[in-house]
Amino acid sequence: MPVPQNFVTEYGFRAHGPGYITPAEARAWFEDLKTRVLVLQGKPFGMLVDCRTQKANPPETQEIIKEAMVWLRGHGMERSVVVLDSTVALIQILRLAKASGVYAYERYLDALKDPDWEAKAVDWIVRAIDPDLPQPTPKQVR
Secondary structure (H helix, E strand, C coil): CCCCEEEECCCEEEEECCCCCCHHHHHHHHHHHHHHHHCCCCCCEEEEEECCCCCCCCHHHHHHHHHHHHHHHHCCEEEEEEEECCHHHHHHHHHHHHHHCCHHHEEEEECCCCCCHHHHHHHHHHHCCCCCCCCCCCCCCC
16 A cells, blocks of 8 residues: 655645544654655745545544644644545544644645645645635626
């Protein structure tokens, strides 16, 4: 099973968290991400978390993810998007986001229902275009 990975992007970071994540894998992911974020020396960044194929994780993993959310927000994360394809994973991440205080800065996209999820994610992270709000059509913009 693939383990979580972090990638540097033009807007900040993209994390891939596939499948079932053990506490040890979650801790390694978070420590790697901390190292990458600290290089920014407090500069703001955004984050896209690709959780497609992720299922429910054990409570210990959930606690590490919640810890990461708090730490990232405190170290410059302005906005983030979590992309999912599982209702169970969505419920779990919503609970963690609310408990950690990042809920207001995070958006959730269902990759199964929205083929344009990646463009919407980047629009939220980079331009603060909220994917949860109706967007004007080209005809409405003048």
